[in-house]
Every structure is written in C-alpha cells, then in structure tokens.
Amino acid sequence: MPYIAKVAVNDATIHFDKLYSYLVPAALQDKVWPGSMVLVPFGRGSKPRMGVALQCGEEDIPAQKLKTLLDAAPEEARLTPDLMALVRFLRDRTFCTWFEAVKAIIPYGAQYQPAVVEGRAVVQGRLTRPMERVYTHVAPPPASPKPGPKQRQAMELLAAAPRTQAELEQCGIARPTLDALVKKGCLAVSERYKSIDLFSAIPFDPQPLELSPEQQQAYDRLAPDLADDKPHAALLHGVTGSGKTAVFLKLIEQTLTLGRKALVLVPEISLTPQMIRRLKAMFGSRLAVQHSALNNTERLLQWRMIQTGQADIVVGTRSAVFAPLQNIGLIILDEEQEHTYQSESAPRYAAHDVAKKRAAAEGALLVLASATPRVETYFAATQGRMQLVSLTERYGGRPLPTVDFIDMREELSAGNPREISFRLAKELQANIERSEQSILLLNRRGYRTVAVCTDCGQVLKCPNCSVPMVYHKPQQALLCHYCGHRVAPVPQKCPACSGKLLYSGFGTQRVEEELAELLPGGRILRMDQDSTGQKNAHERMLAQFANHDFDILLGTQMVAKGLDFERVTLVGVLGIDSMLFGQGFRAYENVFSLVTQVIGRGGRADLPGRALIQTVVPGHPVLGLAAKQDYLAFYKEEIAFRRYSLYPPYCALCVAGFTGAQDADTLRAAIRFSTVLGELAASQPQLPLRLLGPAPMNITMLNGKYRYKLTIKCRNDAAFRTLLRQTLEQYRKENLSAKAAVVLDFNSDGDM
Ligand code: ADP
Ligand code: ZN
Ligand code: ZN
Numbered sequence: 076m077p078y079i080a081k082v083a084v085n086d087a088t089i090h091f092d093k094l095y096s097y098l099v100p101a102a103l104q105d106k107v108w109p110g111s112m113v114l115v116p117f118g119r120g121s122k123p124r125m126g127v128a129l130q131c132g133e134e135d136i137p138a139q140k141l142k143t144l145l146d147a148a149p150e151e152a153r154l155t156p157d158l159m160a161l162v163r164f165l166r167d168r169t170f171c172t173w174f175e176a177v178k179a180i181i182p183y184g185a186q187y188q189p190a191v192v193e194g195r196a197v198v199q200g201r202l203t204r205p206m207e208r209v210y211t212h213v214a215p216p217p218a219s220p221k222p223g224p225k226q227r228q229a230m231e232l233l234a235a236a237p238r239t240q241a242e243l244e245q246c247g248i249a250r251p252t253l254d255a256l257v258k259k260g261c262l263a264v265s266e267r268y269k270s271i272d273l274f275s276a277i278p279f280d281p282q283p284l285e286l287s288p289e290q291q292q293a294y295d296r297l298a299p300d301l302a303d304d305k306p307h308a309a310l311l312h313g314v315t316g317s318g319k320t321a322v323f324l325k326l327i328e329q330t331l332t333l334g335r336k337a338l339v340l341v342p343e344i345s346l347t348p349q350m351i352r353r354l355k356a357m358f359g360s361r362l363a364v365q366h367s368a369l370n371n372t373e374r375l376l377q378w379r380m381i382q383t384g385q386a387d388i389v390v391g392t393r394s395a396v397f398a399p400l401q402n403i404g405l406i407i408l409d410e411e412q413e414h415t416y417q418s419e420s421a422p423r424y425a426a427h428d429v430a431k432k433r434a435a436a437e438g439a440l441l442v443l444a445s446a447t448p449r450v451e452t453y454f455a456a457t458q459g460r461m462q463l464v465s466l467t468e469r470y471g472g473r474p475l476p477t478v479d480f481i482d483m484r485e486e487l488s489a490g491n492p493r494e495i496s497f498r499l500a501k502e503l504q505a506n507i508e509r510s511e512q513s514i515l516l517l518n519r520r521g522y523r524t525v526a527v528c529t530d531c532g533q534v535l536k537c538p539n540c541s542v543p544m545v546y547h548k549p550q551q552a553l554l555c556h557y558c559g560h561r562v563a564p565v566p567q568k569c570p571a572c573s574g575k576l577l578y579s580g581f582g583t584q585r586v587e588e589e590l591a592e593l594l595p596g597g598r599i600l601r602m603d604q605d606s607t608g609q610k611n612a613h614e615r616m617l618a619q620f621a622n623h624d625f626d627i628l629l630g631t632q633m634v635a636k637g638l639d640f641e642r643v644t645l646v647g648v649l650g651i652d653s654m655l656f657g658q659g660f661r662a663y664e665n666v667f668s669l670v671t672q673v674i675g676r677g678g679r680a681d682l683p684g685r686a687l688i689q690t691v692v693p694g695h696p697v698l699g700l701a702a703k704q705d706y707l708a709f710y711k712e713e714i715a716f717r718r719y720s721l722y723p724p725y726c727a728l729c730v731a732g733f734t735g736a737q738d739a740d741t742l743r744a745a746i747r748f749s750t751v752l753g754e755l756a757a758s759q760p761q762l763p764l765r766l767l768g769p770a771p772m773n774i775t776m777l778n779g780k781y782r783y784k785l786t787i788k789c790r791n792d793a794a795f796r797t798l799l800r801q802t803l804e805q806y807r808k809e810n811l812s813a814k815a816a817v818v819l820d821f822n823s824d825g826d827m
Contacts, residue, residue: 076133076134076135077098077133077134077136077137077138077141078098078099078104078131078132078133079096079097079098079099079131079132079133079134079136079141080096080097080099080107080111080113080128080130080131080144081094081095081096081097081128081129081130081131082094082095082096082097082113082115082126082127082128082129082144083095083126083127083129083172083173083174083177084115084117084124084125084126084174085124085125085126085174085178086124086174087172087173087174088172088812088816089170089171089172089421089803089817089818089819090803090804090806090807090812090817091807091812092172092173092174094129094130095115095117095126096134096136096141097113097115097141097142097143097144098138098141098142098143098144099131099143099144100143100144103144103146103147106147106149106150107128107131107144107147108128108131108153109128109129109130109131109159110127110128110153110154110155110156110158110159111127111128111131111147111148111152111153111154112125112126112127112147112148112152112153112177112186112187112198113125113126113127113128113144113145113146113147113148113198114126114144114145114146114147114187114189114196114197114198115142115144115145116142116143116145116196121142123145123189123196124189125174125186125187125188125189125198126174127154127162127173127174127177128147129159129173145195145196145197146195146196146197146198147198148187148198148200151379151382152181152185152186152187154177154180154181155399157399157401157436158180158181158397158399160432160436161176161180161397161429161432161433162176162177162180163176164429164432165179165180165422165424165429166422167796168424168428168796168821169421169422169423169424169819169821170796170799170800170803170818170819171421171422171423172421175421175422176422179394179397179418179422179424180397182365182371182374182375182378182394183201183371183374184201184202184371184372184374184375184378185200185201185375185378185379186200186201187199187200187201188201201371202371202372202375206266206267207239207240207241207266207267208239208240208264208265208266209237209238209239209240209264209265209266209267210229210233210237210238210239210240210243210253210256210257210262210263210264211233211237211262211263211264211265212230212233212234212237212261212262213260213261213262213263214260214261215230215261216230216256216259216261217259222256223252225247225248225249225252226252226255226256228246228247228248229243229248229252229253229256229262230256230261230262232246232248233262240253277351277352277355277356278356279355279356279359279360280356281356281357281358281359282356282357284321284324284325284357286318286321286322286325287318287321287470287471289317289466289467289468290317290318290321290322290325290466290470293311293313293322293464293465293466294322294325294326296309296462296464297309297311297322297326297440297442297462297464298325298326298329300440300462301326301329301330301333301335301404301405301440302333303438304438305438306434306435306437306438306439306440306441307434307439307440307441307461307462308431308434308440308441308442308443308460308461308462309440309441309442309443309456309461309462309463309464310411310442310443310444310445310448310452310453310455310456310461310462310463310464311442311443311444311445311464311465311466312444312445312446312448312453312456312463312464312465312466312706313444313445313446313465313466313467314446314466314467314468314469314475314675314704314706315446315469315475315671315672315674315675315676315679315704316469316470316473316475316675316678316679317446317466317467317468317469317470318466318469318470319409319444319466320350320353320409321470322466323339323407323409323442323444324353324354324357326405326407326440326442327339327354327358327388327405327407328357328358330404330405331358331387331388333404334402335402335403335404335405335439336386336387336388336389336400336401336402336403336404336405337387337388337389337403337404337405337406337407338388338389338395338396338398338400338403338405338406338407338430338433339354339388339389339390339391339406339407339409340390340391340392340393340395340396340406340407340408340409340416340426340430341390341391341392341409341410341637342392342393342409342410342413342415342416342636342637343392343413343415343633343636343637344366344367344368344392344613345602345607345613345617345633345638346409346410346636346637346638347364347366347368347390347391347392348613348614348617348618349617349637349638349639350390350409351364351390354388354390358387358388361385361386361387361388362386362387362388362389362390363377363378363380363381363385363386363388363389363390363398364377364389364390364391364395365377365378365381365389365390365391365392365394365395365398366391366392366394366395367392367394368610368611368613370610378398378399381398381399381400382399384401386400392415393415393416393417393418393426396426396429396430396433397429402437403433403434403437403439404437404439404440405439405440405442406430406433406434406439406440406441406442407442407444408426408427408430408441408442408443408444409444409445409637410444410445410636410637410672411427411443411444411445411448411449411452412445412447412448412449412452412664412668413636414665414824417822418822419827421818423818423819423820423821423822424822425821425822427443427452441461443461446671446672446675446704446706447664447667447668447671447672447706447709448706449664450664450710450713450714450717450723450724451723451724453710453714454714454724455724469679473678473679473680473681473683474678474683475674475675475678475684475704476646476674476675476677476678476683476684476685476686477683477684477685477686478674478685478686478687478688478702478703479498479685479686479687479688480687480688480689480690480693480698480702481496481498481499481687481688481689481690481693482690482691482693483496483689483690483691484691486689493589493593494581494585494586494589494649494650494689495586495589495590495593495647495649496687496689498687499647499687499689500593500594502645502647502685502687503590503593503594503597503626503627503645503647504593504594504597506626506644506645507594507596507597507626507627510623510642511642511643511644511645511682512620512623512625512626512627512628512640512642512643512644512645513626513627513628513643513644513645513646513647514627514628514629514630514634514638514640514643514645514646514647514673514676514677515586515590515627515628515629515630515634515646515647515648515649516630516631516632516634516635516646516647516648516649516651516669516673517581517582517583517586517629517630517631517649517650518631518632518650518651518654518669519580519581519582519583519631519650520545520556520582520583520584520603520604520605520631521545521546521547521554521556521582521583521584521585521605522545522546522547522548522581522582522584522585522588523545523546523578523579523580523581523582523585524543524545524546524579524580524581524582525543525578525579525580526543526544526546526553526566526576526577526578526579527576527577527579528569528571528572528574528575528576528577529574529575529576529577530569530572530574530575531569531571531572531574533569533571533572535553535566535569535570535576537555537557537558537560538560539555539558539560539776539777539778539779540555540557540558540560540774540776540777540778540779541774541775541776541777542555542556542557542774544560544562545582546565546578547584547605548584548585548588549584549605550563551563551564551565552564552565553565553566557774557777557778558777558778581650583601583603583629583630583631584601584605586629586649587599587601587629590627590629594626594627597626597627598624598625598626598627599625599626599627599629600616600619600620600624600625600627600628600629601629601630602616602628602629602630602631602633602634603630603631603633604631607633613633617638620640621640623642628643632669634673634676635669635672635673635676636672636673637672638676639676639679640676640679641679641680641681641682642680642682643676643677643678643679643684644677644678644682644683644684644685645677645684645685645686645687646673646674646676646677646684646685646686646687647686647687647688647689648670648673648674648686648687648688648689648690649689650689651666651669651670651688651689651690651698652690652691652692654666654669655692655695655697655698658773658825658826659824659825659826660717660720660722660723660728660824660825661824661825662824663697663709663713663716664713666697666698666701667697667700667701667706667709667713670688670698670701670702671701671704671706673686674686674701674702674704675704686702688702696712697709700712721765721788722788726763726765726788726789726790727788727789727790727791727795727821728786728787728788728789728821728823728825729786729787729789729791729799729819729820729821729823730784730785730786730787730819730820730823730825730826730827731745731748731784731785731787731817731818731819731820732772732782732783732784732817732818732819732820732827733745733748733769733782733783733784733785733815733816733817734777734780734781734782734783734815734816734818735780735781735814735815735816736779736780736781737781737814738781740814740815741780741781741782741783741814741815742769742781742783743814744806744811744814744815744817745768745769745783745784745785745815746769747806747809747811748769748785748802748806748811748817749766749768749769749785751802751805751806752766752785752787752798752799752802753766755798755801755802755805756798759794759798762789762790762794762795762798763788763789763790764787764788764789764795765787765788765789766785766786766787767785767786767787767788768783768784768785768786769783769784769785770783770784770786771783771784772784772826772827773826774826782827783815784826784827786825791821799819803817
C-alpha cells in the first residue's frame with residue numbers, strides 16, 4: 076500500500092482548510108511524521124507550497140491518483156506532540172487555519188519556505204543558518220611532519236576542552252590551521268547553533284530575598300500546588316507595590332528546586348528588561364527570552380536554546396506562551412488584565428487560554444497576577460475555579476499615593492489654554508526642584524489628533540479608514556494610525572470646501588512641547604510608539620529614566636504598568652475622559668485598570684507618592700474608585716452590570732467580523748451569515764444564543780474595506796463551535812466568502 080501524508084497547507088482560508096493527501100516517496104518516508112514541515116505541489120499549477128503533515132501512514136488509495144510530496148524540513152523543525160496539541164487547540168478554539176496556528180507557534184526564523192535548488196523544489200530555512208563550528212580533540216598529531224607552533228597551540232587548547240572557531244580565532248588560531256589538523260585526523264569539527272547570551276551584561280548576583288509576612292502567606296498557599304503534578308490555577312491579586320514579583324521569584328526558585336521549569340509572561344516588551352534583570356541576577360544564565368523586539372536570529376537561537384533543554388526559565392510577551400519548553404511546573408501571567416495578551420490577528424487567541432491548556436497538559440501551576448484583574452478572572456476565583464490569593468498592603472507598609480482631581484472645565488474658565496493644568500505644572504516644577512521624578516500618562520500619540528474645517532465642519536479623515544488623521548510634528552505630516560497613510564505637507568485648507576482647517580486635540584508630542592515651555596530646563600523623556608521604534612529603545616529609555624537622566628517620563632499606556640522606579644513620587648493622568656466614554660463593554664474596566672496602575676507607579680520606595688488626575692468629570696465613579704485603588708468596590712459594580720446586561724463572564728461573546736470591498740455586499744453577506752446561524756441554531760433550542768446585528772463596526776472602514784460585525788452571545792462549547800463551523804461551510808458554499816471575508820473573535824470587547 077502507498078505511504079500517504081495528509082497535509083494542511085499555507086495560505087488556506089478558514090472556510091476552506093482541509094487536509095490534502097500526498098504520496099510520500101521512499102526517500103522521504105523516514106523524514107515525514109505527523110508534525111513535519113513539508114513542501115507539496117498545490118493547486119492546478121502544482122506550485123510548491125509549504126504545509127504541515129498531520130497524519131501519516133499506509134492507505135489503500137491508488138498511488139497514481141495522488142501528487143507526490145516534494146521535500147521535507149529536517150527533524151528539528153518538526154512540531155513535537157505537545158506543540159501539535161497546541162495547533163489543534165488553536166484551530167478548534169479560534170477558528171484559524173492549521174497553518175496560521177503553526178506560524179503562530181514557530182517563530183519566523185525557525186520556519187521554512189519553498190526554494191529552487193538545481194532545478195528542484197526544496198524547502199529552505201528562512202535564515203541562513205546561524206551556526207558555528209566547534210573543534211574537538213581526537214588524537215595527538217603525528218611526529219612528522221612536525222606540527223607548527225600554531226598547530227601545537229591549538230592542540231594544547233583543545234586537549235582541555237572543545238572550542239568554537241570564534242574562540243580559537245581570538246587566541247590567534249586561524250581556520251586554515253584548524254582545517255589542516257582536521258585533515259590529519261587530530262581534530263574533529265562539528266556545527267551547532269550559536270549559543271548567545273543576550274544578557275551577559277547582567278551579573279549573576281543572587282541576593283537573599285526575604286518575603287514579608289503577607290507575601291510569605293501568599294507563597295505558602297501557592298507552593299503546595301507546585302509540589303504535585305496536577306494542574307492548578309490561582310489569581311494573585313495584589314495592590315500596586317505589594318511585591319508580587321517577590322512572590323514570583325520564590326515560586327520560580329521552588330519550581331527549579333523541584334526540577335521543573337518556569338514560563339513567565341509579561342504584557343509588553345517594555346516590561347521584559349526589568350523582569351529579565353531580576354531573574355538573571357537571581358537564577359543565572361539558564362534563561363531564555365521570546366519577544367518581538369529580538370531580531371529573527373536572536374529569537375531563533377533563544378528558541379533553539381529552549382527546544383534543546385538549555386533553558387529553565389523563559390520570559391516573554393504573548394507568543395512566548397508557545398515556547399517549546401518541556402516539563403513546565405509554573406506559568407505566570409503578570410498584569411493578566413492587559414489586552415496585549417489577546418492576539419488581534421489570526422489566530423485570535425488569549426494567552427490565558429493557551430497557558431491554561433499547557434498547565435493542564437503539564438500538570439503545572441498557572442498564576443494570573445494583577446492589581447486589577449479582569450472581571451472574568453476575579454469572578455472565576457470567587458467561584459472557586461482558581462485559588463484566590465491576595466496581597467492587601469504595599470511592601471514595607473508604604474502608603475498608597477494620595478490622589479487629587481483637577482477639573483479641566485475650571486481650568487479653561489480660569490484662562491488656562493494649555494493641556495497641563497496650573498496645579499500639575501506647579502507640582503512638576505516642585506518635583507524637579509526636589510530631585511524627584513514624575514510620570515505622565517497620556518494615551519494618545521502624535522501632536523494634534525483632529526483637524527476640523529471651520530466652514531463645512533468636516534473632520535479630516537484617512538481616505539482608507541474612517542478615522543481622523545493625526546498631525547505628527549517631527550515628520551510635518553498627517554498620519555493614519557491604522558493604515559499608516561501619510562499626507563504631507565500638512566494641509567491648511569479643507570480638501571472639500573477649501574475652508575480653513577482648525578487643528579485641535581492633543582497627543583504626547585504636543586504635551587512634550589508644553590512641558591518644555593512650562594518647565595525650562597526640565598528633562599523630559601517621551602515614550603510612545605513613535606519614539607521607541609529603534610531596537611532596544613524601551614530598554615535604553617527606561618534605563619536612562621532609572622538613572623535619573625530625566626525628570627519626567629511622559630508616555631502612552633507603556634509607562635503605566637509594571638514599572639518600578641524608586642524616585643517617582645508624582646503621577647499625572649491626562650486625557651483619560653475619552654476612554655471613559657469609549658465603546659465596548661470593557662471601557663470602564665480598562666479605565667479603572669489604567670488609572671489604578673499608573674497611580675500605583677508612584678511612592679513605591681521611601682518617598683511618598685501623589686497623583687493628579689485631569690478630567691472634566693471629576694465626580695465620575697470609576698475615576699473615584701481608581702483613585703482609592705478600591706478594586707473590590709469596582710468589581711462589585713462591574714459584575715452587576717455584566718450580569719444585568721449579559722456580558723462575560725455571564726456569557727461568551729463571539730464577534731463575527733465581515734470585511735469587503737463593497738459596502739452593500741459586505742452587509743448582505745453578514746446578514747446571510749446571521750440568518751444561517753439563526754436557522755441552524757433553531758434546531759438546537761437548548762443552546763443559549765443571542766444574535767445582535769449585523770451593525771457597522773466602530774471603525775466602519777479600514778484599509779479601504781467596509782466593515783460589519785455580528786455580535787453573538789453564547790456559551791462557547793463544542794456544540795456552539797460546531798454550529799459555527801456549519802455556518803462557515805454554508806457561507807462558503809454560497810460563495811459569500813468572495814464578497815466578504817469573515818473572522819471570528821472570542822476575546823473581543825464588542826468590536827474589532
Ligand atoms: P508589584 O506588586 O506592583 O508588582 P513589585 O514586585 O514591583 O510590586 O514590588 C514593589 C517594590 O517593593 C519593588 O521595588 C520591590 O523591589 C520591593 N519589594 C517587594 N517585596 C520585597 C521583598 N520581599 N524584599 C525586598 N524588596 C521587596
Ligand atoms: Zn470644509
Ligand atoms: Zn488609514
């Protein structure tokens with residue numbers, strides 16, 4: 076019987092992602108297993124395409140009916156059964172294609188692509204192999220011909236231990252010398268992946284860590300869950316500055332003592348340096364990182380380090396949850412409320428769910444940690460679905476910052492035209508004089524955020540997206556923050572009626588300029604997407620701020636969370652109101668969390684902290700609760716709202732997004748999808764299901780495509796997902812997928 080591989084291919088769509096059978100030629104039979112990356116001839120033209128083999132074996136199909144597999148990537152590229160389980164999980168839960176799941180799990184640098192070598196289609200690594208040569212001593216050199224001095228030096232060095240070519244070159248021994256010795260049979264040479272220590276500058280300097288009584292209690296409740304090999308989950312709910320990291324460090328230590336490994340996730344690249352520094356100092360070099368600020372080679376080398384068992388601890392952002400770490404005992408999601416843990420492109424997964432899946436497979440402890448957990452997470456803890464462990468006081472008994480509101484309406488009537496209030500300016504100045512530092516949060520980048528025509532009243536929008544263009548002063552251009560569309564020079568006249576344009580709204584660039592005017596000599600560091608584009612920019616900037624090279628750190632949400640600077644005593648919150656009135660059922664949760672978190676950056680060491688919140692609604696209850704850092708009161712309000720209005724955790728929310736080139740077609744496709752789903756659901760009346768819409772998305776057009784959404788409140792179980800798959804199948808059969816592409820998102824806050 077012929078030997079067959081069933082393959083899922085790259086670039087399939089979710090409506091059409093089936094397995095194709097290929098004949099495996101004899102030469103490849105011991106290279107192709109489930110999980111192997113393979114090259115197959117695909118489609119009418121039989122063009123080479125990458126795929127992943129999911130099933131292999133002999134089958135009773137006439138061989139001549141099948142196309143033949145072209146090539147297979149080496150064994151090291153094969154997905155292990157653990158990672159294959161994650162591929163299946165992602166596909167099942169997020170409605171992505173097989174290969175989208177594969178690409179999410181394997182970093183770019185470890186992926187393969189089609190190539191042609193000597194007229195044959197073959198697979199090729201994406202990176203020219205980041206390999207190094209290692210020389211090993213085999214036998215002493217023969218007496219004649221007499222070895223030269225360089226050869227003798229090489230033999231002596233290598234008699235002690237194998238060395239890499241680079242190390243030998245540093246000792247003045249060149250490649251030809253080594254090659255000559257290999258030829259004589261004195262040395263052996265092999266190739267291996269370079270090992271790089273990205274953090275060699277950080278000293279291994281373990282300090283005794285003593286937990287506070289409250290931290291110790293938290294640890295004592297969590298540690299027993301590390302000791303057995305059953306899966307456990309816990310929420311570590313600790314006020315800002317309570318020292319959650321100290322508890323992590325002890326848990327990690329215990330995990331390693333038990334001979335297992337730890338996976339630590341942080342929500343943003345900007346938080347990785349701080350975490351790496353603490354872990355490296357305490358645990359030394361068996362630490363690997365995975366995040367998008369690494370270049371592809373670094374990322375690949377770190378990944379291989381994990382894959383080959385050379386890392387005990389992995390730190391990284393969302394996608395690090397797929398690290399090929401084995402024998403995991405502990406998974407930590409720090410700042411678990413952060414939306415960055417949810418992927419916004421296929422596969423649209425939440426790191427929480429993947430982490431939970433892995434913890435279940437490995438019998439590990441999953442710790443979700445935050446001062447402001449997601450309402451769903453806290454609910455799960457109150458329901459006993461995870462252990463609830465709280466830290467209620469700041470480490471060292473330090474007080475939480477005091478918070479005052481500044482009413483920006485009064486500021487305006489008092490004749491202050493600026494975005495920075497009189498009071499905030501004064502306090503910033505006082506801080507500079509006392510040599511203390513300040514953090515200012517403004518979650519909008521750019522200079523001016525809207526341009527309105529004073530005649531016809533139109534807002535200048537991106538031609539591809541229904542969003543206002545933002546004026547960026549350094550580039551002297553208007554930029555679309557969604558598609559990158561650029562207009563330069565900056566128009567002064569309305570494109571519709573030639574009326575005068577009025578630029579208003581403010582972003583970080585504008586506030587930076589105001590600060591410079593208000594505080595001459597004040598050293599201001601602006602941190603936002605525009606200023607952190609360069610490699611390691613986050614790390615450099617945060618190190619500079621820690622070093623007190625700057626007085627004020629002004630930035631978007633990236634300055635709000637997780638950072639720990641001892642000289643910060645003042646926090647200012649600007650422009651938060653628009654978020655309060657933002658859409659999506661998580662709007663209040665997001666504001667509460669952001670304000671609580673940023674306030675919590677102050678007064679973390681010996682100096683007490685204070686915060687000022689600028690707003691036009693100083694009496695708003697959400698701001699009031701955030702000012703008091705009263706999570707429980709906020710949770711009570713919020714959970715009541717969720718229950719009353721039927722939102723998660725009282726239901727699952729699936730948003731189906733439809734995007735197409737024609738407005739009417741897109742809407743029609745969305746309506747048809749809704750109808751089909753409704754009809755299919757009617758045959759299963761026991762399934763709880765509510766369909767809302769279709770309605771235009773908040774951003775009605777993006778990248779030139781029209782956008783509609785269908786909101787589905789449901790129970791996200793296998794029966795519901797089957798229903799969705801049937802609907803997608805019907806959608807495809809009716810050829811609607813050509814009119815509007817569908818994506819499904821189970822982590823949406825109500826929009827896309
Ligand atoms: P958060 O809970 O906000 O993440 P951190 O873990 O950043 O708090 O801790 C706040 C500050 O208190 C940090 O500067 C940290 O070094 C210090 N700290 C917390 N716990 C301890 C401890 N057990 N020993 C020494 N310092 C601690
Ligand atoms: Zn106009
Ligand atoms: Zn745009």
